[in-house]
Structures are given as structure tokens and as C-alpha cells.
Amino acid sequence: MKKWIVIALSCFLMASIIQGCGKNNSDTNAGAGKKDSGKPVELTFWGDWGGEGQKQFETMVDAFNKSQDKIRVKYELQQDMITKFLTASTAGASPDIMFWDRWRTNLYAPKNVLHPIDEYMERDGIKKEDYYDEALKELSYADKLYGLPLTVDARALFYNKKMFAEANLQPPANWDELQAAAKKLTKWNGNKLEVAGFSFSDPGLFNLYLQQAGGSMMNESNDATNFNNDKGLAVLNLWDRMLNQDKVYKTGFEQGLGEGTDAFVTGKLAMLYTGPWMLSTYKKYGKELDYGVVAPPKGPNGDQGSVMGGFGLVIAEGSKHKEEAWEFVKWWLANKDNYLMWSKMSLNIPGYKPALEDPFFKDDPDWKPFLETLEFAKIRPQHPGYSVMENDALIPNIQLFLEGKQDAATTLKKAQEQGDRLLKNNSAVK
Template identity: 35%
Template sequence: MLKKRFFASFLLLILLLSLTLNVAAKTKISFWHNWSGEGVKAIDSIVNQFEKVYPDIDVEVILTTKIEQKLLVSIAGGAAPDVVLFDRYKTGQFAARGALTELDKFIENSSIKSEDFFNAAWGETIYRGKIYSIPYYVDNRALLYNKKLFEEAGLDPNDPPETWDELIEYSKKLTKYDDEGRITQVGFVPIWDWASLVHYIWQSGGTVFNDDMTKVVFNNEIGVNALQWIVDFIDMCGGVDELISFSSGFGAQINNPFYIGQVAMQSNGPWIYRDIERYAPGFLKNDLRIAPLPKNTEHATIAGGFSLIIPKGAPEPEAAWKFIQYLVQKESQIEWAFASGTIPALKAAAYSDQIMRDDFWEAFVKNMEYGKYRPVHPAFPEVESYIYQAVDKAVYHKMTSKEALDWAAERAQVILDQHNLKIINN
């Protein structure tokens, strides 16, 4: 009897040890993101599904604010997370600082292919010939306009402006004034919302840097003409001060000037969907229309979005890579898109029936055809800040368009040279 009890206890001990070893054998990875709202629920759902497929991996989801600063601190302190949802626009900056893991070796042995993603998204993951992230979602800027206001102005809402010249003519017809000559409704303002001089340079066939990114070229004839077009457009509206006076009465949320008809056309992106759905569902259903941004010589729009990265020094890069692959498969991409109000970076998901059956999302998915990515260079964010300052100087008539862009180019070239020297030395 004693032997039987001993044997049973021994078997129980073996079983407990086995269970303990199985638990201990699990790999734990951390996933940082800064999303909120319905997107959080989608992330939790996708993580739960992943853990069922990979029961040997536990994912700790961590909502993290100020990700960029904390990421650098965590890497320096030897406590990097395994996967981060990261602004793809910053790829060049962080790759140049050695903060990101090269993913080429992982991609070579996986089913992930560059052609499965939007070109503008994939191109932004590459720095100096190496891939540092996998696109998760994309966005772009389009021309959003009010069907009702078009009809009131005698314009065909099915025939939006295609060119810069047409945009000017449409804007004139859509702008209204009171008896004192004050604007009560504006057609379009080229520097409001998510518009950028970079857009207009691209739409004229120009670029910010030369091909090898050793020289800034945004102050050439193409850039100067693009900025002058903006200045002339603003002056046509009555100047910056008049537009500031008009916009001082703008409300927010339910009283957003675009929703209530104070602004007829604007440059904006798909992120606006949730707000319109919440505060102006009637406008979304009946009067909102979307078209590509008008062109000078070609259609072009900034395509942004976020990617998934494995930081340098991540404790479990192999498990992290499995998680990334799961996040960018078609089903996961569609689930995330619906919850977060974003466009999947995977083309098979973006062009799926679930996404394309909605007019709003169909328009933005199709607009990715014209998407371009900003230069993947650590100097670009600083260079872009000088471009914005140049626009301000020109529209306020503190400098001519040529003077403003030359002023910006002189300073931007110094920044570019400094970064390129660091690259050479490294």
C-alpha cells in the first residue's frame, strides 16, 4: 500500500514538473502601440487568435505614449520591446541611429513579398538598401468635397476638378462673401488641413532632393512655381489675414466647417472617417465625395501610415517575426482596418470585397495609385520643417517665393550635408 502511494505521488510530481516545464518553455514578447478606441479591441482580438495558433508564445500588449522617445531609451537601457507599431515616416531617422533590426534575412525565408504591399508603403521601409519594417497600414491625401455645395454653385459633383486650373475655377464659384466682402464660404485653401508644398512639387513633376539625396532641389523652378501658385491662390481668397479671420469662427466636432458647409473642398485623409461617422453621419451618407488631388502635370499624394518594427536588441526576434507575419496576413489586416478606420497595407486585404464595398474606403484605396513616399533619409523631417517655414514667409509676403525657398534650401542643405557625413563615417 505504501509503495502504491509512493508511486502515485511520484507520478503526480512528474506531471507537475512537466506542466511547469511547459509553462516555462513559453516565449514571451512585448508589443508596443499607441492606438486607442476600437483599434485596441482589434489588437487584443488578433493577439488572442495568434496565441491560439502559436500556444508557445505569449504576447504582452503595452499601450505606450511617446513611443519614439521611450523606444530610444529602452534600447539604450537594454530593455527594448520585441515589436513596435511605428510611424513609417521615421524609418530613415531611426535606422540611421542603429535603432532598428534589419529584416532582410527574415523576409528571405518567409512568404512576405514586396509586391504584395502598396509600393509607396514598401518603399518607405527601405533605408540604404536594407528593409527595416513591414507595412501595417497606409493612408493618403485626397480631395474631399461637398456634393450639395457643388450643385448649389452649378457644378457637376460627378466631375470634380482634375487640374490646378480647374481647382481655381471651382474654388471661385464655391466661395461666397457677405455684404461687407467678408468670406462666408470658401471653396478651397491650399495650405489648410493636410496639404503640403511637397504635394504641389510632386504634382508638378519635381522632387525635394536629387536622386542620390546629396542636394536639396526644392528651390528650383518647379518648386518656386508651385509655391507661387499657393501664394496666388491665397491672395485670390483675400490673403492670409482674411482667411484667419474667417477661420476664427470655426467650430469643432459637430460644427466642423467642412461638415456644415463653410468649406466646400479640402485636402484630407481616411483618418477623418471616424469623426464624420460620429458627428455628421448624414453628410457622410449623402454629400461627401472624394477624388484624387488635382494635378499640375501629374497626380500625386503623400502616402503615409505605420509599420511593424523589431527594435535593435529585441529579446525574442524570432518570435517577434512570427507575430509580425500574423499581423500582416489578410484576415488580420481586414479585422484591424474595420476597427481602426485605416487602409490595410496588404493589397489583397485593401482590395477585398469587405473594404471595397464602401464608397469612402474604395476611393482612398484607389487613390493609393498616386501615392508617393517622402524621402527615407534621416535629414528629411528637419528639411521639411524649413519647407513649411518657407511657405509661411511667402504667403505672408515677408519674402518672395524664390527668396523663401532659397532661404530654406540654404539651411536644409547644411542639415543634409551633416547627416550624409555621419552616414559616410559610419
């Protein structure tokens, strides 16, 4: 009798073990993203946008979290994000996903802190053709793709419609028309500039004009500057004519209007180059500011030019949940409806071209010139020292030129000499 009880008990325990194993296997295979405990995988999403940007990110995170029960994402606002990211990566405390200024890719991908997504793209049938090629190029290094574009932008020409109508002018389509319109719309009262015909407040726009002149910032080998030539001189000669002969602008004019005063909004400025990020601001003023936007005017030989910028989402190499991180990135940036939810809320141009077919973008005349511009806009050169060269060599010399302290030829020569030295000193990622 006792022997029978022992045998029965053994069989019962064996059946329980088998049943338990089957249950565990079922939980494990319930879907990628769940831990053995059955709890959702938790992901951290780092970004440095606070305020409205943070609310927009959190809205997307909440929508993703509600769309499934396997992954939970949390947005964490970070100040000095890049420094913290590099520290966290070496300390084993890396975030999973990051909001990423795309130009940084060629600086940090060589440090092995970002995870390539090419295999995920191929496996899940995500087409590169659905994204702006320049934006993907900016997210790439050594033939590997490290993220998908969240936004794309490029500067176009904003103009005051009322001023143009009163002066019987059409929006400029080339440099000659730009110069003529700026001259006609400028108003001086003695030695006081009351209305500037065109803004020269940003020396960093030299790259945009150089493209319009048919030039490029770097040589074909991408190891030296390429602006100390007739193309660069054409840009500075145009600026010289507009500033010193036509006097359409005065250095410091916009800053001199007082803190927080927008010269374009207040009718003190007839034209300026800026990006789609200003649309929401200008729209707030309604009839008080009747503005238009056109693609950047062409250069003397019909060349078009603008600089593409924007952000993306990347996966950290130190993430312990790369597959789940990819699911979040894919849900947001490879799904038309989800991408549109973000774009309509944030008023950013999507880097995902299928989303641009939506009437929100396709039928709004304010978006049209930016979409046209993005078709020919180029990213900044992909050299580890490019930003250092531009900030520490080119722009300071351009500023001296704008202030009348240095002629065009000297400006380009000094910028080249200093710039080439900085490029050489920063050619390797440290």
C-alpha cells in the first residue's frame, strides 16, 4: 500500500514538473519583450528637449505604451546629455534610446556607443527610399546606419507680403532680385535704420550661399576646406554690395531692438532666412504679420542651395534591450500614422516621406517651399573636425568681414588657413 502511494506521488510530481515547464515555455514565447517574470521590459529614452518638446515626447511614449503590453518606455530629460551619455556608456548605465542631433553621428559612432540598425531594417522590410537620403547619410558612418530621422529641416526665405505689395515686388527668385528687393524695401531716417531690407545676422549661413554659388565647403577628398576661391568670393562680394553699397542692413540691428523683440514680426525686417520651426510663432500673429515663404533664391549660375538639419532616434550600444528599443523606434518612425501624430503635434517636417502625402503637409502652402527646398538641401560635411572648423575658423572671420574689419580676400584666406589646420588636428575621433 505504501509502495503504491509512493509511486502515485512520484507520478503526480513528475506531471506537475512537466506542466510547469510547459507553462514557462508558453510565457517565454508569448512575445519578444517580456522578461521571464512576465513583466514588461522597461526602456529609458533620453532627450534634451524640455517644455513643450518634453510634453510631445511623453505623448508619443504614452501612445506606444498603450499600444502593447510587452514594453514600457520612459522619457528622461537630460541636461548636458552627451557628456552624461558617454559617462553612462562606460559605466554600464546607458539609456536605451536617444533623441539625437544627427550631425553628431560621425563623431560618436566611431566610439562604439551607438548600435547599427541595418539588420533590423532588412529583417523588418523598412525601406531606406522612404526617408530623405541626406538625413540617412547624416545618421551613417562607415557604411552603417545608426538611426532613423525624426525631423528634417532647411532654411527658406520668409518675406513680408504687405511690404512687397506696397513696393510692387514679387518674391525674389535669384541673387539679383534678392539684392534689388532688399534695397527697395530698406528705410533709413538719417543715420538710423528703421526697416532692414534683409537680415545678415547669421554668419553661419555662408554654407547656404556657397551652395547657391555652385561651391562646396569641403574638397572632394573631404580633408580640406574649399571656399577660398571664386565661389566663396562671389558670396562675400554679394554681401559686400548689399551691406556697404545698398546698406540694406546694419550689424547688430536686430539685437538693438531690445530683448525678445522679433524684427520680422514687428515690421522692422522685410526678408530673412529661417526654418520651419518659426512657422508656429509667425502664425500666432495672424493678420498683424502677413508673411510668405519661398525656396531660397538661386545663385548667379542657377544653382540652388540650402543646408539640411534635423534630429533622429538612435539606439545605444550599451542598451540591454536593443530589440525592444528597435520596436519603439520602428513604431514611431516607420509607421505613417504614428509619424503623423508626432509631426502634426510638434509641427516638424517628417523625415519619413510617406507621411508627407498627408493633406496636412501636401495642401498647406506654408509647407510647400520647405518641401521643395529639402529636395536639394545638403547636410554639413561629414568630417570629425567640421564643426570645429566652422565655429572656430570660418565664422569668426566672416563676422569680422560683416563688421567691416576685414576684406573678402583676407577673410577667405585666413579662414582657409585656420580651418585646414583645425581639420587636420581633428581628423581622428578621440
